[in-house]
Amino acid sequence: MTLAILASRALAGADAPAVRVETHLGVGLPAFTVVGLPDTEVRESRERVRAAIVNSGFEFPNGRITVNLSPADLPKASARFDLPIALSVLLASGQIAIDDGKGEVVPLALQNMVFAGELSLTGALVPVRAALVLAMAVSREQPGATMILPSANAAEAAWVPDLNVLAANTLAEVAAHLMGNARLPKGEPRAWNQMDAPPCLSDVRGQPMARRALEVAAAGGHSMLMVGPPGAGKSMLAQRLPGLLPPLTRVQALESAAISSLTGQPATALHRQPPFRAPHHGASAVALIGGGAVPRPGEISLAHHGVLFLDELPEFTRKSLESLREPLETGRVAIARARHAVEYPARFQLISAMNPCPCGWRGHPKRPCACTPDQVARYVSRLSGPLLDRLDLLIELPATGTDCLELPPGEPSEAVRERVARCRALQQERQGGVNARLEGAAIDAHCELETDAQQLLVKAIQRLHGSARVTHRVLRVARTVADLDAQPRIQARHVAEALQYRCRLG
Ligand SMILES: [Zn+2]
Incomplete structure (x- = not known):
């Protein structure tokens, strides 16, 4: 065979579109070209592929090698194409032969296989970023396909249903598997984390109205703003919201882990508890919304299927606050890029908090407020009307004194969660989603x-x-x-x- 075609996947936002790796071995002066508008990283991959092939006991073929990554207009800034490029070179040069029984090489045998992995110079496979995102796209578009991945990635991808995941440590192992000389082991899924113990609502003493509002927010998926002085328990209440929500379904947990894997952290566990993200108000708009030179999801996407808590809401930059409006409506965030717009899911429940005035003590029975009416008005006006209009619950928390510590503990999260679950089931049956939507x-x-x-x-x-x-x-x-x-x-x-x-x- 002088032409070999293998399947891989690129990364575009939270999606992984299919990429064909086509390699042609022609006669002529020795050359190794990679075309299809690859980025610098892909050009560097040529050197890794060459060394890995030689150090795995194969020969780097003499002749004109042309690798085409297609379609050409996909972002391909990643070393994950090393493995399919190296394999296609070995296939095109006849060093990996797949016998059809009549002595002929059969390219179709690889049709339902997808490859991804970075190669080291020794031929060892190095894990790639966001393998879970790649695996979920393959499972959706090519159910039943086989994916060959570096062992560490195979452990993540094995969570994904309708996919046959095989784990490899070296290029030589993959070659031996394709030739039928050895079998690659199946990817072993890591543990499915049942439930971390979330902080309990019974820790919050007093504040009956805020507790009730939190239950209503949990039951209907509503966004909420709490206004109150320091120490009123705003953060404590917000941290207890995930513990009131129904546990994530397996699909939701997978989606949540896939988004985390886009940040470069391999997913080590699937969590049933909805995510809780609480970025500081000093966080940049990019950190909050997503973006960057190599686009990464922001806090609003890491909070997908969970809770985004923004404490001291007026202290966030106006740009950050305004860019919350679209995802609050649509559950997605689009990030404009020079060449490729990317999109991330961002269906989060927004819980926010603020002081009633810049000093925090306005309306407090014992502490005097040092703010002028002008200062208070300016502080509040940092939140635009359109943003406030998108919040379902706006509640005021009174100051609590030390006497509240003598109150009996409130109802535990578990009891509230049961009511929330019943209420959510009712909404699901009636309209197929929460009331907030x-x-x-x-x-x-x-x-x-x-x-x-x-x-x-x-x-x-x-x-x-x-x-x-x-x-x-x-x-x-x-x-x-x-x-x-x-x-x-x-x-x-x-x-x-x-x-x-x-x-x-x-
Ligand atoms: Zn004040």
Whole structure:
């Protein structure tokens, strides 16, 4: 054979499009060219491939070798093509022969196989970034395919269903497997982490309204802003939200681990607990939203299927805050690049917190506030109206004194989680998703109000000078309150409770 074609995968955002590695061995002066607009990394791979072939006991063929990575317009900044390039050179030069029984080489035998792995100069395989993302794309688009990966990556990829994952340590091992001289072992999946013990809600003393609001947020998937002085328990409450949410499904846990693997950390465990991310307000917009020279997902994507906690919300840069708006609506974030726009999933539940004023003590019964009305207004105005309009629950937390330590412990997370799970099951059955994501006609269809509830809502929205967007927020929250109460129609008391979670800032 003078032409060999193998399959691999590129990385584009959280997706891994198919790449064909085509290698042709022609006559002429010795040359080794890689075409298909590869980046510097791929050109460097030529040197690694050459050394790995020689050091694995093969010969580097004499002649004109042309490698084409197709399609040409995919981003290919990675060494993961080393293994398929080296194998295709060995196939094209006849050093790996796949016998069809009649002495002929059969290229089709490799059709349902996908290869990825970096080579060291010795011919050993080095793990690649985001193998889980590659494996999930292969499983989705070529179910039943065989993937040959470096051993460390095979352990991650083995979690993925509908995929036959084989683990290899060297180029020579892969060659021996293809020729039928030896069998590569199957990838052994690492443990499936059942549940870390999350902090318990019973640690939070007092704050009955905030605890209830947190339960409503958990039940309906609602975003929330807590306003209160330092020490009121805002962070404690936020940290306890993941423990109130239903555990992730296997698919969600895989998606979550796949996003983490894009940051370069190999996934070592699958977590059933929803992720909790709490970036500092000093974090850059890129760290929060994603991006960079080699694009990486940001905190909002690492919080996919989980909770994003932004403490001291007004201290985040305006750019960061404004770029939250789109993912809050769509559950995705698009990052514009010079040549390739990439997209990451970002379906997170936003929990945020802020002080009532720059010094923090405004409205406190004992500590005086040192801020002028002007300073307070400026502080609050850092949060734009459009961002506030996208938050479902805005609640005020009163200051707590030392006397709250004498209160009995509150209800534990487990009891709340059971109610949340029942409420979520109800929403799933009715509309196939959480109330926070009800839109347009679905709001009319599923948020039926009793007459007095309707009147109460209309009056309150007039008083609040609320927009249609705010009306919908209140309705969605009222729907969740009614669901927790197991009532098919929204009653006046449900609307009244939802309106309590619309405190005014400043
Ligand atoms: Zn103040």
